[in-house]
Amino acid sequence: MVSTESAPSSVxxxxxxxxxxxxxxxxxxxGSGGQxxxxxxxxxxxDxxxxxxxxxxxxxxxxxxxxMNILGCLDRPSQGSYHFQGQDVGQLDADALAWLRREAFGFVFQGYHLIASETAQENVEMPAIYAGVSKEARMQRAQSLLNRLGLNTRLHNRPHQLSGGQQQRVSIARALMNGGSVILADEPTGALDSQSGAEVMALLNELADAGHTILLITHDRSVAAQARRVIEIHDGRIVSDSQSRHTADQAAAPAQPLTIPTAKDAPHQTATASWWADLLEAARSAWRGMVVNRVRTSLTLLGIVIGVASVIVMLAIGEGARRQVVERMGTMGTAILYMGSKPPATGGPAGQLTEEDLQAVRELPEIRRVLPVIGDPVTVRYGSADKQLYVFAAxxxxPAVHHWSVAQGxxxxxxEDHDLAPLVVLGHKAWKHFFPDTPNPLGxxxxxxxxAFEVIGVMSERGADSGAQDYDDMVFIPYNAGRARVYQSQTQPDYVVVEAMSSTQVHAAETAMRQLLIARHGGREDFGIGNAAARIQAEAATRKSMAMMLGLIAAVSLVVGGIGVMNVMLMTVKERTREIGIxxxxxARQRDILRQFLTEASLxxxxxxSVGLLVGLAVGAVLIAAEVAVVFSMRAMLGAFACAVITGLIFGYKPAQxxxxxxxxxxxxxx
Structure with a gap:
């Protein structure tokens, strides 16, 4: 059944x-710790x-x-020496021993030791994966071996779908995957019925005829009698060693000696698949494990999903609040100061802000615009309708200072201001009050x-600033016309709005204005300057800090999710101890096992x-529909996703190690 094509070629x-x-x-x-x-x-x-x-x-x-464990390099002797082809195995490190197990030995166990989640073909392919054989080559080899062992219809069956004899044949095919120069069979018939046991022994004899070195471990003397040399061991000593029935010259094995690599050159003497192929194989196996344990996996995923979604939503809400403040800063001006007269702190009358003072302020290099304002509630009438409105003369x-656009007209x-033209621009609510049925009140x-003032425009809807009168419920008239026609007794502005060149120059502008006016007013500080921009910027900074705090609180859930990953991975390692041994x-080298479990944690x-991103976006969409200010940040989403992956790697490393x-x-x- 097994042709010489599978004969060893490396001993x-x-x-x-x-x-x-x-x-x-x-x-x-x-012998240690009191044992x-x-x-x-x-x-x-x-020998x-x-x-x-x-x-x-x-x-x-x-x-x-x-x-057998010592012969197969699974264990090390406490004393003595073990030479394989003249080379001292005791001098090899863990990776070199793994290389030797992969290239020289094939194991056949009493309990079959097949990985339950893998198909027959995938179990057979496993040694070739760690040998770096390409996917196509190892699939072809595995199918060929299973076909020759009569399992061509069972390639995609999992171990629980196979009989004991079939599982043992799969393990024999796995032992031959990389050549199997030396087959180590530990009680290969112990768990089989007599017919299946006879079939397995017939296979081992065929492999011996093909030139493989067979080491059969058994307690059954009738099974041992089928070998060509029988060694009896009792109480840890060899008590008998029969002569071989066949001379060594009859063993057909034309080959070259194995050169066992050292830790330094082992990677260079072993064919290896690409790093990407190894990673894909690890990911495939990891995904299979996740699907098999889907309930536990779902509970683990829940922590990560909640963490990522929380970070995204919290930061989006924080960014939305910050944007609202920035928008408010935009309407009020990001570099606005307010100036007005007041009595000096030392006592005396309030100062007067003259046109000459305002012109001097305009000429400062830190100042962009100066807007004197007179405003008071005044009765405004149209036909039979009248209302007390704040009449804003400026x-x-x-519009440029307050970053406010005109909606109509x-x-x-x-x-027109210089000529005292009697013109008025309505706020949005003032328009609705006086002209509720007139889409176009111009003229x-x-x-x-x-x-009398002619309506020439309507401002866009703005809303009220915190603590201030509603701008939409005002009317706006030229400054000079206001002084001449409405506020005749007004000798100076109620207040002056000053716009600095930029938000970064607000403090410098405030200092320059104060020094200028003190000099012009004879050393008296009989005026006041309010830094509105600084207050708004402070509010924006506070909102930003709150957003960061929300993000940090949400990030805690990511850490909790990471701890959940670690706990599950530790449990997984415990449950899959036998698989790791297989x-x-x-x-498999230590780094292969490390990569396998790190890949699982990362997956x-x-x-x-990924699910957390989708959940976060869905929650954000619901909040947007509820008119909550939410602004998603691609940086925040990518950051949350990256943190989740990094968290998995960090908390998955210890179980993998x-x-x-x-x-x-x-x-x-x-x-």
């Missing part, structure tokens, strides 16, 4: 050098040549399985005080982060 057939040479091998357990020392192997001396079919027989507890620069000009006449037995957080450092023998014995 030497030179009879002068044994393939395996053991000298004085002892193995002790315990009694138990000796399992006692001075084993053994095995390439192509031999050797059975090691002994009762339970005789040490035969421990001997120059033509009012136009604003008055400097020339209408309003009586303000005792003077991967190590077929040649959990990648999925959780724990998995990578497991002892292969103990891992294989785990549940």
């Amino acid at each position: 030497s057939t030179d009879r002068s050098v044994p393939l395996i040479a053991l000298r004085g091998i002892c193995k002790h357990y315990g 009694p020392e138990v000796t399992v192997l006692r001075g084993i001396d053994l 095995i040549h390439a192509g031999e079919f050797v059975a090691v027989v002994g009762s339970s507890g005789s040490g035969k399985s421990t001997l 120059s033509e620069e009012m 136009r604003f008055y000009t400097q020339a 209408k006449q309003l009586i303000i005080g005792n003077s 991967r190590m037995a077929v040649g 959990v957080t990648l999925v959780g982060g 724990t998995a990578a450092r497991l002892d292969p023998v103990r891992a294989l014995a785990g549940e």
